[in-house]
Amino acid sequence: MSATGISRRTFLRASAEAAGALTIAFYAGPLAAQEGPAAAPKPLPDPNAFLRIAPDGTVTVVLSHAEMGQGMWTGLVMLLAEELDLDWSKLQVEHAPVAAVYAHPFFGIQMTGGSTSIASEFDRYRQVGALARTLLVQAAAQKWGVPVADCRAVKGEVIAGSRRASYGELAAAAAALPRPATVTLKPRSSWTVIGTPHKRLDSRAKVTGQAGFGMDVHFPGLHTALVARSPYFGGKVKRVDGAPALKVPGVRAVVQVPSGVAVVADNFWAAKLGRAALDVEWDPGDGGAIDTTELARSYRALAGQPGAVKAKAAGDIAAAMKTAAHVVEAEYDLPYLAHAPMEPLNCTVRITAGKCEIWTGTQLQTVDQGTAAEITGLKPEQVEIHTQFLGGGFGRRATPTSDFVREAVQVAKAANLPVKTVWTREDDIHGGYYRPQFFHKVKVGLDAQGAPVAWQHMLVGQSFLIGTPFEGMVKNGVDPTAVEGVFDSAYLADVPNHLVEHHAPRSPVTTLWWRSVGHSHTGFVMETMIDELAKAAGQDPLAYRRVRLAKHARHLGALELATAKAGWGTPPPRGRFRGLAVHESFNSYVAQVAEVSVDAGRIRVHRVVCAIDCGTAVNPAGVAAQLESAVVFGLSAALHGEITFREGRVQQSNFHDYPPLRLHEMPVVEVHIVPSTEKPSGVGEPGVPPIAPAVANAVFAATGKRLRRLPLRLA
Amino acid sequence: MRLRVNGQDHDVDVPEDMPLLWVLRDVLSLTGTKFGCGMAQCGACTVHVGDGPARSCVLPIGAVGDRAVTTIEGLSSGGLHPVQQAWIDEDVVQCGYCQPGQVMAAAALLKAKPRPTDADIDAALSANLCRCGTYQRIRAAVHRAAGQTGGRS
Numbered sequence: 001m002s003a004t005g006i007s008r009r010t011f012l013r014a015s016a017e018a019a020g021a022l023t024i025a026f027y028a029g030p031l032a033a034q035e036g037p038a039a040a041p042k043p044l045p046d047p048n049a050f051l052r053i054a055p056d057g058t059v060t061v062v063l064s065h066a067e068m069g070q071g072m073w074t075g076l077v078m079l080l081a082e083e084l085d086l087d088w089s090k091l092q093v094e095h096a097p098v099a100a101v102y103a104h105p106f107f108g109i110q111m112t113g114g115s116t117s118i119a120s121e122f123d124r125y126r127q128v129g130a131l132a133r134t135l136l137v138q139a140a141a142q143k144w145g146v147p148v149a150d151c152r153a154v155k156g157e158v159i160a161g162s163r164r165a166s167y168g169e170l171a172a173a174a175a176a177l178p179r180p181a182t183v184t185l186k187p188r189s190s191w192t193v194i195g196t197p198h199k200r201l202d203s204r205a206k207v208t209g210q211a212g213f214g215m216d217v218h219f220p221g222l223h224t225a226l227v228a229r230s231p232y233f234g235g236k237v238k239r240v241d242g243a244p245a246l247k248v249p250g251v252r253a254v255v256q257v258p259s260g261v262a263v264v265a266d267n268f269w270a271a272k273l274g275r276a277a278l279d280v281e282w283d284p285g286d287g288g289a290i291d292t293t294e295l296a297r298s299y300r301a302l303a304g305q306p307g308a309v310k311a312k313a314a315g316d317i318a319a320a321m322k323t324a325a326h327v328v329e330a331e332y333d334l335p336y337l338a339h340a341p342m343e344p345l346n347c348t349v350r351i352t353a354g355k356c357e358i359w360t361g362t363q364l365q366t367v368d369q370g371t372a373a374e375i376t377g378l379k380p381e382q383v384e385i386h387t388q389f390l391g392g393g394f395g396r397r398a399t400p401t402s403d404f405v406r407e408a409v410q411v412a413k414a415a416n417l418p419v420k421t422v423w424t425r426e427d428d429i430h431g432g433y434y435r436p437q438f439f440h441k442v443k444v445g446l447d448a449q450g451a452p453v454a455w456q457h458m459l460v461g462q463s464f465l466i467g468t469p470f471e472g473m474v475k476n477g478v479d480p481t482a483v484e485g486v487f488d489s490a491y492l493a494d495v496p497n498h499l500v501e502h503h504a505p506r507s508p509v510t511t512l513w514w515r516s517v518g519h520s521h522t523g524f525v526m527e528t529m530i531d532e533l534a535k536a537a538g539q540d541p542l543a544y545r546r547v548r549l550a551k552h553a554r555h556l557g558a559l560e561l562a563t564a565k566a567g568w569g570t571p572p573p574r575g576r577f578r579g580l581a582v583h584e585s586f587n588s589y590v591a592q593v594a595e596v597s598v599d600a601g602r603i604r605v606h607r608v609v610c611a612i613d614c615g616t617a618v619n620p621a622g623v624a625a626q627l628e629s630a631v632v633f634g635l636s637a638a639l640h641g642e643i644t645f646r647e648g649r650v651q652q653s654n655f656h657d658y659p660p661l662r663l664h665e666m667p668v669v670e671v672h673i674v675p676s677t678e679k680p681s682g683v684g685e686p687g688v689p690p691i692a693p694a695v696a697n698a699v700f701a702a703t704g705k706r707l708r709r710l711p712l713r714l715a
Numbered sequence: 716m717r718l719r720v721n722g723q724d725h726d727v728d729v730p731e732d733m734p735l736l737w738v739l740r741d742v743l744s745l746t747g748t749k750f751g752c753g754m755a756q757c758g759a760c761t762v763h764v765g766d767g768p769a770r771s772c773v774l775p776i777g778a779v780g781d782r783a784v785t786t787i788e789g790l791s792s793g794g795l796h797p798v799q800q801a802w803i804d805e806d807v808v809q810c811g812y813c814q815p816g817q818v819m820a821a822a823a824l825l826k827a828k829p830r831p832t833d834a835d836i837d838a839a840l841s842a843n844l845c846r847c848g849t850y851q852r853i854r855a856a857v858h859r860a861a862g863q864t865g866g867r868s
Binding site for chain 2: 202203425
């Protein structure tokens with residue numbers, strides 16, 4: 001049992017090959033992407049796990065990935081529908097239960113993340129559709145005594161000449177047929193669904209209030225709990241008196257759990273009043289002294305020492321730096337960030353004899369299942385998870401420690417009641433699992449033509465893998481989620497002498513992947529530094545990047561499309577200034593041009609032109625929506641986002657002091673997709689990294705000031 | 716205490732300071748109205764009280780009085796409200812958690828101003844947060860709905 005709580009043994013028991021598979025996936029997406037064609041052919045999926053056809057013709061598609069806004073409720077269905085022509089009016093979609101058959105094809109456990117849902121399911125959901133079509137057509141051919149070649153599956157029916165039968169009429173016979181060992185997928189030239197914009201299938205439920213989020217779970221006898229947690233990271237309950245809470249009408253129980261003290265009540269309001277009435281004294285532990293200013297100072301000091309880990313090294317960096325024509329040096333500060341999904345964390349648990357039922361929005365079912373099994377003493381298969389719509393995830397609902405599910409199971413067990421444990425917004429903002437604070441120190445030597453000949457890059461920031469079940473992703477001491485975007489940067493590939501180092505200081509502050517993970521800070525540093533180098537070389541930022549990326553066709557493709565659409569090289573509207581960035585993440589390539597004005601020190605973003613190369617764009621409408629979303633998510637952090645500490649306490653608490661972007665700040669966002677026949681790659685996250693540097697570079701164009709800390713502030 | 720919600724009267728036995736949001740969600744099981752912040756910062760809990768929008772997370776039930784409450788479940792008695800239809804047509808939603816509040820705020824705006832300008836939309840809807848960043852489509856959907864509702868309000 002590690003400090004983070006999860007037992008490695010349990011995790012491994014719950015998911016046999018998890019660690020190895022995860023190593024491939026999160027870290028080196030490229031390996032995962034190459035896996036398809038290179039690997040030995042896998043057996044075809046069991047269509048019954050992913051598709052049900054009712055006698056009335058209703059087709060239910062079962063999703064192995066959770067819908068958290070990113071559009072899997074639509075995208076995965078499109079993959080299946082490409083092979084099995086559906087009557088969309090008879091379509092139903094649902095989240096899968098937790099079971100081995102739904103394991104992520106790249107990662108080996110059931111989960112949603114890493115911008116991999118479409119990429120990883122591209123073959124499987126098409127195969128399910130093709131299998132079903134093959135069997136339905138065979139069933140019809142047998143029924144009518146006609147050749148299979150005379151039968152076509154069209155919009156929920158199999159048709160042969162004047163005969164027709166619905167999928168529902170044929171389903172029972174089709175299910176009894178032997179399954180073929182292989183199926184032939186439609187060639188790209190015959191696609192009618194993939195690549196065609198499709199509107200979302202969950203819209204109606206979501207605009208009428210009928211969509212079921214974890215927060216909305218209710219059944220007779222269900223109680224609501226709020227947990228009083230230490231205001232200090234690593235703090236513990238020193239003394240608690242639950243009596244004042246128990247006097248609040250509606251409060252049923254006060255129970256202690258490892259994370260704090262839970263007040264269990266008939267409803268949220270009673271639980272909230274009860275929690276406020278609790279008399280708790282905390283032992284702050286190691287977290288009582290955490291201070292943001294001090295942390296930045298210590299990170300800066302650490303950066304002056306040789307890195308604990310060489311993430312990448314080539315050539316003689318010191319000698320190359322001495323002979324460089326120019327040397328550019330810069331330091332960057334990036335804050336802790338909260339995910340702050342709109343739906344506060346929550347998890348409903350009902351433990352009965354031989355069964356533990358969980359209702360929640362989660363990105364990590366297999367790990368949650370193993371955690372609940374460990375706490376309840378049940379077998380993993382006795383733990384059922386009813387995945388609900390996620391009111392935003394952004395990584396927060398994928399904790400390797402299963403923090404919010406773990407706590408909810410502990411509360412339900414201690415209270416011996418069915419309980420929905422709910423977090424308030426304050427609990428969420430104070431609750432950790434932040435994007436780690438980072439410090440970068442970068443020194444680049446240029447030759448007389450302005451080309452980098454030496455690049456020295458030091459990163460200081462916590463690892464959220466070390467000490468968790470995901471530690472297997474750390475290779476040779478390098479935490480890829482900390483240095484991705486630097487050590488694998490296209491810019492470094494051609495720099496003969498380079499050195500990337502990382503210090504991973506330990507802290508009681510819990511940290512986690514946050515939409516685009518390491519790229520959320522490395523994209524900012526790399527793309528603002530490249531702008532500085534262009535300036536030092538006396539070159540246009542686009543022209544400079546073109547030369548640096550000459551051998552990187554997909555970077556260039558995105559760059560050329562975005563800049564052409566943005567009118568780079570033409571005068572911007574009066575009072576506005578342009579900035580540019582291009583960054584690869586999750587095997588996709590995104591370029592953005594931001595158009596910005598600065599008025600009395602206030603940065604205003606008016607327009608953002610995006611271009612993405614994500615390989616085959618399965619749902620172009622979904623790709624556009626995700627890029628718009630990524631721009632807003634990234635701008636929220638670039639302009640406003642910051643979690644700070646004083647005397648061990650988080651200084652922000654709710655949306656008034658941790659403000660996401662609001663409607664009146666929304667720029668016009670245009671999205672252009674680079675045509676591609678490559679396999680699909682990431683979409684949900686790759687739009688985030690370029691926006692902060694594009695805006696910072698535009699601010700430089702406007703003011704001549706280089707902003708090297710986030711959030712961007714001119715004062 | 717008597718409360719009129721979506722055209723129906725309910726007798727609820729709750730303290731007067733209990734916010735309307737929790738009466739709707741935990742007592743009446745009307746879960747379409749969402750909890751996001753608890754301090755009128757995000758608008759996820761927006762309902763109509765009387766004719767106007769209200770943040771139900773900070774509105775004590777004792778302050779509702781005899782004003783009728785309308786939630787997302789009761790916005791349209793027959794089929795979709797034009798705002799809901801416009802939201803679908805503009806493919807607005809992503810995670811969807813904030814959208815009932817956005818729809819209620821937009822419907823209240825259009826009732827008061829059938830042909831809102833961008834500035835009107837900013838003023839009325841900037842109090843409603845969307846972490847997925849659907850703002851561009853929200854603006855388009857309000858204009859679309861205004862085109863449809865303009866003649867009837």
